[in-house]
Amino acid sequence: MGNHTGFMQYERQTQPERGPTERIKDWRDYTASFTTQDIQVQGARCMGCGVPTCHVGMEINGVTTGCPLNHLIPEWNHLVYEGKWQEALYRAHAKNNFPEFTGIACPAPCEGACVLGINEPPVAIRSIERAIVEKGFEEGWITANPPEKRTGRRVAVVGSGPAGLAAAAQLNQAGHEVTVFEREDRIGGLLTYGIPEMKLSYQVVKRRVDILEQEGVHFITNTEVGKDIPVEKLRSEYDAIILATGATVHRTMPVEGNNLKGIHYAMDFLHQNTKSLLDSGLEDNNYISAKDKNVIVIGGGDTGTDCLATAVRHNCKSLTQFDIYEKKGTERDATSNPWPQYPIIHRVEYGHKEAAGKLGRDPRAFAVMTTKFVGDETGHIKEVHTINVRNKIENGRRIREEIKGTEQIWPADLVLIAIGFTGPEQGLLDQLNLERNPNTTVKATYGDYQTNVEGVFSAGDMRRGQSLIVWAIHEGREVARECDRYLMGETDLP
Template identity: 70%
Template sequence: MGKPNGFLDYQRQARPERDPVKRIEDWKVYTLHLDEKELKQQGARCMDCGVPTCHTGTMLNGMTSGCPVHHLIPEWNDLVYQGQWKEALKCEHERNNFPEFTGMACPAPCEGSCVLGINEPPVAIRSIELEIIEKGFKEGWVKPEPPDIRTDKKVAVIGSGPAGLACSAQLNKAGHNVTVFERHDRVGGLLTYGIPEMKLPYYVVERRVNLLKAEGITFVTNTEIGKDYPMSTLQSEFDAVILCGGATKPRDLQVEGRELKGIHYAMDFLHANTKSLLDSKLENGDYISAKDKDVIVIGGGDTGTDCLATSVRHKCKSLTQFDIYEKKGDVRPDDNPWPQWPVIHRVEYGQKEAAAIFGEDPRAYAVMTTKFVGDENGHVKEVHTIDVETTMSEDGRRVRKEIPGTEKVWPAQLVLLAIGFSGPEEGFLQNLAVERDERSNVKAEYETYKTNIKGIFAAGDMRRGQSLIVWAINEGRGAARECDRYLMGETRLP
């Protein structure tokens, strides 16, 4: 590497954040940029570790370790240190079609498995990744690259999330005629309507989609397969179909009072907010407002954090996030060794914002909801909880024990359920004779992506279940490769 002792000379510096009190007054990106000198120093921290694990992309103890798209991380870190930004961009695009998406919204499992991270803060990989692609756009290096030769093959991709976009980009590179079907009015899937503007702005998605259009990909929006466009017609008109519809069926909380008004799935809350924001800057009022309400977010993951950040910007009255697990420690526990994803306490952007406004971290740990209570109009007014202790049984199942005497009542006029997803929505799958696995996902082997129906492939969350953006890109690229092999008898796609 360019500076073998860089990790000794420089401290980790990720992208700085805007002041939480100020940034909640708008919907702009909450992070700032590092300057070129700082980025070179961060690239210099990559320590020529010999056997890098940042790009392994494996599952360890049920969690992702390293980068699933096998990013050439040490290579582009060194190129940034050397000031060779254009070469770094080429290196970055070799494995990842959309480094701007992962640079903004990926939890960075690459950093969790960084060798330097064994006993020092890891390399700021995600920050460097994002700045490379942003510099590429700024300098005009990122341009449409349509294929030189077209085949006569037509491929339909259902879903325009990260898996569908990656799949369509790769198939288009192979020269096939690709049409992407999206049921919503804008392209991007959960990139657009599942991740808030301050975390992943729509202009970033739209900028890439416009490039894909210029390269020859056709996007058909406001079209739901099975409803607006029969699946049988799709199969007859296209040589292959790839299912990338995601796993967007929300997991419900079946407790007393669930039918009350004011209790919503997190994605309904986030989707409506983003659509109204993009359509009218929230002026049309067509969204679920948290203004002046006591808000309870049930679920301790990233989606719950996004609900916090959105509610704060609505000017909610109070804000609490329930996490059913106990508060984690600041260092790895003994049963969570490197290079596993570090299971430690983190304070994300939404929690920082809530703490800046209300004076404390909004999370309540080891709390389980027991019932909802409504007012005379059938609207939720209270959430009842009890503290729980979670242990593991001999067969590896989680067992939760309620702790008597810890019952509590919380005021709430808005409750947001952010407890994950249970699989793909039925939609067109209901009438399609495609095999499903025990979790209701479309059944297709990893690395082959073939369903039981000839010419139909599946990739991303629809195949593997709820997962990371970077896994969706991995699977979209893989499904494109196998579809190309099916269509042509061989493939040159990676």
């Protein structure tokens, strides 16, 4: 490495942010820009490990650590430090078609596996990655690169989320004619309609989609395969089909009163808000508004945090987020959560800061379980009943024990359920007679991705279940490789 002692000289600095009370007045990116010098200093903190673990993606105890894309992280950290930005961009694209997506919206399991993170704050890998790709766009280095020749083979990709886009990009570079089908009116899947505008702007997605179009990828929106276009039509007109529609079936809450008006799934709330925002700047009122409402968000993950940030911008009256787990410590437990596992620690994300800035407190209530929803005489939610719980492991099983005397009633005009997804929608799978796993995901072996139907492949959340953007891109690239092998008998795709 160019600076062998940088990790001792410099402190960790992540992407700067605009002030919470200021940024909640708009829907622009909540972050600010790094200076070139600052990001080069962050690159200097990379230790040049003899055996780096940041770039080796794996799952430990069901949680991802390291980068599933096997990103060349130490290489581009070093190149950024030396000011060789174009070379760093080349390395970033070597393993990832869309480093801007992961640089913004990935939870950075690579940082959890950083060797420096054993006893110091880890290298700010995600921030460096984002800076590299933004520099590439600013300098005009990221341009369309159509394949020199075509194979004459046609591939249909169903779903335009990160898995579908990665598969389309790779297969197009292999020379195949690729058409991506998306049932929504904009390309991007949950990148567009599942992540709020201030966190991942649609323009960030669109500028990459525009490049893919220039390279020859065809996009068809407002078209649901199996409904607007028959599956058999795709099978007859294309040489292969890749299914990458995600895992979009909501996990339900079997709690009394869950059918009351004013209770919504978080993704419906986020989707409608983004669509209205992009269509009309929220002027059409075609969204679920949190304005002047007592809002309860159930679920402590990233989607719940996105709901906080959105509700604050609506100017809600009050805001509380229920987390079923106890508040964690600020340092990982060396016994139960040792390095290089992903650090299970207390985090204060952008939505928490914004809610605290507006309301004067952290919006979270920990170790809280909902027991009942109660409505008014019109059938609209008016309060949520809860009880505190104690989480523990007994005989290898997670046990949740209710704590008597901790019952509480919370006023609520709007409840947003953000507890994840159970698997893919089944209609299209039924039409294709696809074999499924017990959890309803498509049965297709990892590394092969072929379903039981000839010429039909599946990847991403649809195959593996709800997961990370970085895994979706990984599987999109891999399914493209196997599809290319199926079509041509061999493949040069990585």
